[in-house]
Every structure is written in structure tokens, then in C-alpha cells.
Amino acid sequence: MHDECGVVGITSTENLPLKIYYALYALQHRGQESAGIATYNDRMKLRRGMGLVPEVFTEEDLNSLEGNKGIGHVRYSTSGESKIESSQPLMVTHQKGRLALAHNGHITNSREIRQELEEDGHVFSTGNDTEIMAHLISKYLIKTDDIVTALERSKEKLKGSYAITILIKDKIIGLRDPHGIKPLCYGKHKNGYIIASESAALDTIEAELIGDVEPGEIIVLENQDLKSYKTKQKQKAHCFFEHVYFARPDSIMDGKSNYKCRLQIGKKLGEKYPVPDADLVSPVPDSGITFAIGYSETSGLKYAESLMKNRYVGRTFIMPNQGMREDAVRLKLNAVKPNVKDKEIVLVDDSVVRGTTSKRIIKLLKKAGAKKVHLRVGAPKIISTCHLGIDMANKDQLIAHNSTTEQIKQKIGADSLKYIKINEMLDAMNLNQNELCLGCLNEKYPIKKQDNKTLQTKIKQK
Structure with missing residues (x-):
């Protein structure tokens, strides 16, 4: 098995690239192919590279990533090639500005969504589903000029698993898929808030765990405030392997101590x-x-x-x-x-x-x-x-x-x-079986796999 990815988003009243660096270090077990950090301070800055966290970022890199809001990512590829273009956070430019996105998970209908976006004129530079998500969110953001509304509309289209952090101007957003397949939690530190894949990342910067982002929930961090937007949940389906293997033993996940x-x-x-x-x-x-x-x-x-x-x-x-x-x-x-x-x-x-x-x-x-x-x-x-x-x-x-x-x-x-x-x-x-995804054990998945034959039929019908 290959591991997944790790995401983090932090706000602070102080310069924070080093906090993101430490948090990514704590999530290194989730991905060892590439790492990246995006920050915002009047403008967005991005640094990505292939390799482990300490290999990617020098002291000079961290000093150049000044800002008090930022997101980070460590990656093992489950879609897209293992190369710098597919590393994250991924930044896209749209009519009203820029957004950077870090994603852990896999979108099962990404090819169908990409086909629709390409017909609308969107141009893609990678083969990963993170870029597809970023373009989809940008599409609705242009129409609505409201990130929460854009995310709600995007959730209606997306099928699969995702725990994401987004950087857009002065906001950090965390979002978890409606089944809660991938983990995401949040907490408060001395000078702001943090959203991360695991609570071990919070411990690294001395943040106090508030709780897990609920399935389908959107967390918005802005001006040192935290707002939550909850929608109707689907059947919970947390990945059981997080408790058994993927996550660190010292992490608290969906209310459970992995240890x-x-x-x-x-x-x-x-x-x-x-x-x-x-x-x-x-x-x-x-x-x-x-x-x-x-x-x-x-x-x-x-x-x-x-x-x-x-x-x-x-x-x-x-x-x-x-x-x-x-x-x-x-x-x-x-x-x-x-x-x-x-x-x-x-x-x-x-x-x-x-x-x-x-x-x-x-x-x-x-x-x-x-x-x-x-x-x-x-x-x-x-x-x-x-x-x-x-x-x-x-x-x-x-x-x-x-x-x-x-x-x-x-x-x-x-x-x-x-x-x-x-x-x-x-x-x-x-734990209740109805709260977990056990698909690799019993072939009962919360979301059906999109096969190419079905996809081609849908595209032709369009």
C-alpha cells in the first residue's frame, strides 16, 4: 500500500512559515514524494519541491515565505505523476484573483468533471484531481463571489474522498467530504488557529485540539475568527486504516486515540x-x-x-x-x-x-x-x-x-x-461498522468506483 497525503492550514498574528514547516514535519509519514507551502501577505507566495520536508525547504525559503496565513502539503501520488508539476499546494489564477489548494483523497468522477470544465474553456497542466477541484471551485467562485457558496456548489459535483485546505487572500478554509472518509481536525494555538490531517501536527506547534472537522463541514478562518458551516451529513465512512496504520499512534482521530x-x-x-x-x-x-x-x-x-x-x-x-x-x-x-x-x-x-x-x-x-x-x-x-x-x-x-x-x-x-x-x-x-469504510475488507464501499465505460457513455450523451 501507498500512503495518502497530509494537509495543514494555519493563521497567526505572527510570521508563520516555520509553524507550517513543523506541522508538515509531523505529517511526513503521510507522504514522502513532495512537499509545499503557500502563504499570503498582500500577495500569494508558493514554494514546492520533490523530496522530504527538510530537503525541500531551506532557511532562506522559509524567510521568503513571509505571511500570517498559509497552507502546506506533503504528498504521495494517488493520481497524477510523481513530478514537481503535480506537487501541492496547487495554485490557480482566475478572474477575481488566486487560490491555493492542498488535497488529501481521491475524486472518483474527476475525469467527468474535467471534461465539463474543458468544454467551458478551462486549461489543465497536470493529470491530478487536485487541479480539477481547484478549477471547479474557481468556476463557482467567479459566479458567486463567495467561497462558502462556491464550495457548497462544488460539493454537489464532487464524488469521492477529500480533506482539503484552501488559501484565498485573507482566508484559510478547511473542508471534509460528506462521508468523512479522510481525516481532518482543527485547533487553537497561541496566536491563531490550525487545521490539519492529524492532531499530532497540532501538538508540534503547541495547539489545543478543538475537534474533528465533521463530514461535509466547512471551517473558515478569517481575521483570527473561526466560523463553521455545516450541511446535512451522508453516512459516515471514516477509513478504518487510519486508526490501524496510516495515522500516527499519538494522533486523536474522530474522537479515538489511535494508540x-x-x-x-x-x-x-x-x-x-x-x-x-x-x-x-x-x-x-x-x-x-x-x-x-x-x-x-x-x-x-x-x-x-x-x-x-x-x-x-x-x-x-x-x-x-x-x-x-x-x-x-x-x-x-x-x-x-x-x-x-x-x-x-x-x-x-x-x-x-x-x-x-x-x-x-x-x-x-x-x-x-x-x-x-x-x-x-x-x-x-x-x-x-x-x-x-x-x-x-x-x-x-x-x-x-x-x-x-x-x-x-x-x-x-x-x-x-x-x-x-x-x-x-x-x-x-x-467502533460501529456503519461509521467506517471497510471496502478493502468486504468490498462494500460508500462510493462506487466510476468505470471508464460508464464515463465515456456519459460524455457522449453530453
């Missing part, structure tokens, strides 16, 4: 799927740590590290191609041999996607002398892809798509394998 969610799932795994003869329980670092702690607490097994992570190597699934991912696994992890040799290990991981990483890790542990490796997984079987902002493998590449648990166990070389079940996971997190 507590993962700890409780680990406890449930220990309760339901114990290995009485095991010597220790160990995580796949770093994402399996909290699950393994919970498993240890419930099972009574000793918690110990069997794998050591090279922290100068990024998440393997963020690497743009499979060859790079496989090389990175070897660079990323090494066995702690004194904890492994002649031991029977319960290995706890957050999820299994293709199974290639699990296979390599188990092989690594057994080569280091482990007698047996029992894999316990904190997410249910991933049987289908996501079209709402998570860039997964093709369905045929998902190891659980056409394989039983026993077959998967054989393929990855585990001595036993247990996934948490959907109902067990929900019970552990104390």
Missing part, C-alpha cells in the same frame, strides 16, 4: 489467538509495536524486539516501484540474534498486503535461528483495492484476494497465521 485502538486490537489478538508455547512476542517495527504490547499484556508472554529497524530507510511501501521496495526490506530490518536464536516467536504486524514483506521477514528470523514464527495480524484480510485515496496493489497482487489463511501461511513460511476478524477489530476499537 488505544491499536493496543486494544493487540489485546484482542492475544485473547483470541494465543500461542501458549511461545517464548516471546515481538513487533514488526515500527507499525506493529503497539499491537505487540497489547498482545503481550493479554497473553503474559515476554515482550522483546526480534527485529531492529534502520531508521534512515523510509517505509518500504512508499518506494515507487516493487524492486525498490524489495531492496529496502533488506536495508530496513535486521534480526536481534540473541532474542531470536532457538526461540519460538509470536510476530505481530499491522497488516499483510502482498505478503512479500512478511515472507522476507519470517525468512530473516528463521535464518537468525528462530525455531518457529507465528504471525498475528492487527488488520483483517485485505481482499480488495481502494479507489478512495489509498494506492494499493492490483487485486490479483493482494495475497488474501484468492487465498485461504492456510494457503497464505504456506506462501509466507509462517508456522501459524491468524488475522483479527472484522467484528473482533470493531469490538476492540469500540
Whole structure:
């Protein structure tokens, strides 16, 4: 799986580029391809670049981005190519000025909207749906001269997932899709307000969390005031993977502590799927740590590290191609041999996607002398892809798509394998199934995927 993106918007009475920089640093796990900051102080300024946050911005860059209002973005591409033109925030110029937009999510009907906008004379320079959103909002802004009205009309057209921040003159706007698929929260700091993908970004600038932007809600920050515009919600469908994996454990998301969610799932795994003869329980670092702690607490097994992570190597699934991912696994992890040799290990991981990483890790542990490796997984079987902002493998590449648990166990070389079940996971997190998107687990999506055949028919009819 590839991660999503991270967005932030901040107002302050002081010069704030450094605050945006720190907030983006806290969201770096959400995207490692590119980063960008747009600010406003009489005029709009933009700095974007490929790479990690500290690689993109120099001290000189931050000093040049003076202003007391701004938005930022870290990106992993789910639409559009991995190049500077597709990095964000994306700035567009229209008849009444400029707006900059940062987006996390995926618009399922973007091609249809783009076709309509092109017929209206709009010209596009990238292939990503963020530019389509920016042009759509600009179109209605020209007609109405009111950003809230423009966003309301845009929401009627947009299908898919989105959490966005917008910079327009002296305003910062935050907007979440009507299902609340992608996370977005807001808080207050000493000199203003912040909107961000995760509360961990708020903590970085010492802001106090006020709450989550509700599904379909528009938050407007202007002149150090905060205004909320709420509309009728659709069925909530928060992405369950945010709680289980994508978001930082220290983030509070949709009223839930991600750390507590993962700890409780680990406890449930220990309760339901114990290995009485095991010597220790160990995580796949770093994402399996909290699950393994919970498993240890419930099972009574000793918690110990069997794998050591090279922290100068990024998440393997963020690497743009499979060859790079496989090389990175070897660079990323090494066995702690004194904890492994002649031991029977319960290995706890957050999820299994293709199974290639699990296979390599188990092989690594057994080569280091482990007698047996029992894999316990904190997410249910991933049987289908996501079209709402998570860039997964093709369905045929998902190891659980056409394989039983026993077959998967054989393929990855585990001595036993247990996934948490959907109902067990929900019970552990104390969440209602009707409030989550579980499409990759049960193929029941809150929004249907727009197929090309249907799209071409609609275009021809126009």
C-alpha cells in the first residue's frame, strides 16, 4: 500500500512559515514524494519541491515565505505523476484573483468533471484531481463571489474522498467530504488557529485540539475568527486504516486515540489467538509495536524486539516501484540474534498486503535461528483495492484476494497465521461498522468506483 497525503492550514498574528514547516514535519509519514507551502501577505507566495520536508525547504525559503496565513502539503501520488508539476499546494489564477489548494483523497468522477470544465474553456497542466477541484471551485467562485457558496456548489459535483485546505487572500478554509472518509481536525494555538490531517501536527506547534472537522463541514478562518458551516451529513465512512496504520499512534482521530485502538486490537489478538508455547512476542517495527504490547499484556508472554529497524530507510511501501521496495526490506530490518536464536516467536504486524514483506521477514528470523514464527495480524484480510485515496496493489497482487489463511501461511513460511476478524477489530476499537469504510475488507464501499465505460457513455450523451 501507498500512503495518502497530509494537509495543514494555519493563521497567526505572527510570521508563520516555520509553524507550517513543523506541522508538515509531523505529517511526513503521510507522504514522502513532495512537499509545499503557500502563504499570503498582500500577495500569494508558493514554494514546492520533490523530496522530504527538510530537503525541500531551506532557511532562506522559509524567510521568503513571509505571511500570517498559509497552507502546506506533503504528498504521495494517488493520481497524477510523481513530478514537481503535480506537487501541492496547487495554485490557480482566475478572474477575481488566486487560490491555493492542498488535497488529501481521491475524486472518483474527476475525469467527468474535467471534461465539463474543458468544454467551458478551462486549461489543465497536470493529470491530478487536485487541479480539477481547484478549477471547479474557481468556476463557482467567479459566479458567486463567495467561497462558502462556491464550495457548497462544488460539493454537489464532487464524488469521492477529500480533506482539503484552501488559501484565498485573507482566508484559510478547511473542508471534509460528506462521508468523512479522510481525516481532518482543527485547533487553537497561541496566536491563531490550525487545521490539519492529524492532531499530532497540532501538538508540534503547541495547539489545543478543538475537534474533528465533521463530514461535509466547512471551517473558515478569517481575521483570527473561526466560523463553521455545516450541511446535512451522508453516512459516515471514516477509513478504518487510519486508526490501524496510516495515522500516527499519538494522533486523536474522530474522537479515538489511535494508540488505544491499536493496543486494544493487540489485546484482542492475544485473547483470541494465543500461542501458549511461545517464548516471546515481538513487533514488526515500527507499525506493529503497539499491537505487540497489547498482545503481550493479554497473553503474559515476554515482550522483546526480534527485529531492529534502520531508521534512515523510509517505509518500504512508499518506494515507487516493487524492486525498490524489495531492496529496502533488506536495508530496513535486521534480526536481534540473541532474542531470536532457538526461540519460538509470536510476530505481530499491522497488516499483510502482498505478503512479500512478511515472507522476507519470517525468512530473516528463521535464518537468525528462530525455531518457529507465528504471525498475528492487527488488520483483517485485505481482499480488495481502494479507489478512495489509498494506492494499493492490483487485486490479483493482494495475497488474501484468492487465498485461504492456510494457503497464505504456506506462501509466507509462517508456522501459524491468524488475522483479527472484522467484528473482533470493531469490538476492540469500540467502533460501529456503519461509521467506517471497510471496502478493502468486504468490498462494500460508500462510493462506487466510476468505470471508464460508464464515463465515456456519459460524455457522449453530453
